[in-house]
Amino acid sequence: MPKPIRAVAVCGTRPDAIKMAPVVHALRNHPAFEVRLVATGQHREMLDQVLRLFSLMPDADLNIMTPHQTLAEITTRSLEGLDRLLHEWSPDVVLAQGDTTTTFVAALAAFYRKVAFGHVEAGLRTYDKYQPFPEEMNRRLTAPLADFHFAPTATARRNLLQEHIPAERIWITGNTGIDAVLWVARQPYTADDPCLQRALSHSGRLVLLTAHRRENWGEPLANIARAAHTLLEQFDDLLLVLPMHRNPRVRQPLQAILGEHPRALLTEPLDYAPFVHLMRRADLILTDSGGVQEEAPAFGKPILVLRETTERPEGVAAGTAKLVGTAPEQIVAEATHLLSDADAYAQMARSINPYGDGRAAERIREILLRELGGGEL
């Protein structure tokens, strides 16, 4: 019996858990792997929501989150905690996804302990250091530390090649977030939350809004809220659903501007399953989220991206996503166009899946199996 491949999967935030869950399950479903899951706890409630849905229990939880945490605090606390665990466990490979601070720190901790690091969702870039902040630098700094680069798309692979990452260390796998969203969409679901029931039974049109990015804190977020308010005034059949990120800096301007509007439904962050069902029901999605940009096209939902740049150009190229920034006039103009012109709407409301086919985690498992020498068991 060959030795098992000992993998440590690390997650800290909501998107980390969503995108790592399929990988953890894929590895655990194969006898060659022994998998431990570590939560840094960079997020708390929003992380736990996802772990519950995917029936995942961390083997260790660093529980680092504090209100108003700084980037330096996240970095130092999770680095020390991960370093201790890697020392104790001596795994063969550490895996983390994307561009959160948890991910960058996981790569650094693995490097310090000379453990191989596999980067899930590698190679996304805007090439603007501050957009998104700090994610662009998190993912760029992770790349030279990684040994396995699991690129979701051909564009991501090209970015990595341009940075002199050896071609033989890059694999195009698709994005594991698509594995997750397709899995959730297949599960039976009953809307038991009253807020969600109202949204799902609304007879008019539904606009779904999420916003949380650091570079949008302050005036840009207030502008996003003002634009949403104008749209509600312009279209009296619209219901706006806004699941708010837990960060108080994010909530304050949204609540101040939209909190009193009778057709603005401001909610706590939704569990992933209800959120997915809400995306499917939505007529239009406004967001600065990374993951939502990947998921919305799978359901044929037009998406206006509330950012100046995107590392996910595939949706824009396919014509199902549009970068609109955060100027209220621009958001209102683009949304009004889509809500008033059926042809323009139909052109954007096409179902495409440039980010994955739902089998990314399986591919990652096969690559690790081959590369780490476990071979067939």
Ligand code: UD1
């Ligand atoms: C983090 C990631 C970002 C990702 C986002 C997903 C970094 C630097 N940022 O940003 O890339 O897009 O998660 O949502 O890695 N909070 C809670 N409960 C929670 C989660 C957050 O109360 O479950 C509050 C806390 O006050 C916390 C604050 O939100 O201090 C900010 O959380 P943090 O992880 O620092 O930043 P995000 O903006 O969530």
Ligand code: UDP
């Ligand atoms: N999401 C969720 N509940 C919500 C809002 C978003 O489950 O109330 C999911 C969404 O479907 C996507 C992920 O969270 O998979 C995106 O997380 P977020 O926007 O916080 O982070 P980003 O992707 O921008 O890093």
